[in-house]
Amino acid sequence: MFTGLVEAMGEIAAVTEQPPGRRFTIEAGKLAEDASIGDSISINGCCLTVIAIDGTKLDFEAGEETLSRTNLGSLGVHSGVNLERSLAVGDRLGGHYVTGHIDGLGQLLERREDPPWAHLRFQMPKRLASQVASKGSIAIDGISLTVVDADQDSFTVALIPHTLEVTTLGLRKIGDAVNLETDVLAKYVERSLGFASDS
Structure with missing residues (x-):
């Protein structure tokens, strides 16, 4: 974890x-x-x-x-x-729970620089759309980030200067592939709703 x-x-x-x-x-x-x-x-x-x-x-x-x-x-x-x-017992949880199991590949569609910040929009597999929501968490290449907005096949994140400096997202170019892991809580909610609708 x-x-x-x-x-x-x-x-x-x-x-x-x-x-x-x-x-x-x-x-x-x-x-x-x-x-x-x-x-x-x-x-x-x-x-x-x-x-x-x-x-x-x-x-x-x-x-x-x-x-x-x-x-x-x-x-x-x-x-x-x-x-x-990986997390050790007693460590502070400063981001969100990330399992290390990738849900799908995304692609950088747009990079809007707003110095010293940047806004990045990524394409995602449509099957993940129900697990990605505005103000929710997502891991991109292992980085815990907050979703700014999302639609059926893409989402946007805002990156602070520190994130741009110390992670690979500062180097990403249009078309680059990134690893996506949606919030584990969103997965369980989606699964629970699926069972509820079947009953």
């Missing part, structure tokens, strides 16, 4: 093909200092397991489904990634 508060922006140092999956070596900086083999770390919102540590570099393996259903499959050497360690 994560909070969606990115702790560091890492960089992919190496990509090794391990069919049908892939191994990523990520330069994680200080975040690697207290990492251990077996730790769960959010990589662009995907929960992956540390399998090797070499100084400030961490290794992870991603399976075929993860590569095809998330933007990890399109990343290469020097790509930036958002990093967050």
Whole structure:
């Protein structure tokens, strides 16, 4: 479980093909200092397991489904990634509950700069529309954000200068793919309403 508060922006140092999956070596900086083999770390919102540590570099393996259903499959050497360690007992929950299980890929449709802020509009799969609402929470590439407005296939978020500086969203260009995870509470509400309508 994560909070969606990115702790560091890492960089992919190496990509090794391990069919049908892939191994990523990520330069994680200080975040690697207290990492251990077996730790769960959010990589662009995907929960992956540390399998090797070499100084400030961490290794992870991603399976075929993860590569095809998330933007990890399109990343290469020097790509930036958002990093967050999993919650520990006693940690403060500053964002919202993020599971690390991606619901779908979005695409950046529009980027409106309002220095030092920015407003970004993303396309989303229509099946997620019922779980995305104005003032609700959504995780984009592992970043906990508040939805400004939403319609049937897109939504907008406003980014503060800090988020633009310390996450990959500051680097995103029109057409870029992003990982989306809707609010887990919205999922349960939708499921409950579905059962209620069937009864």
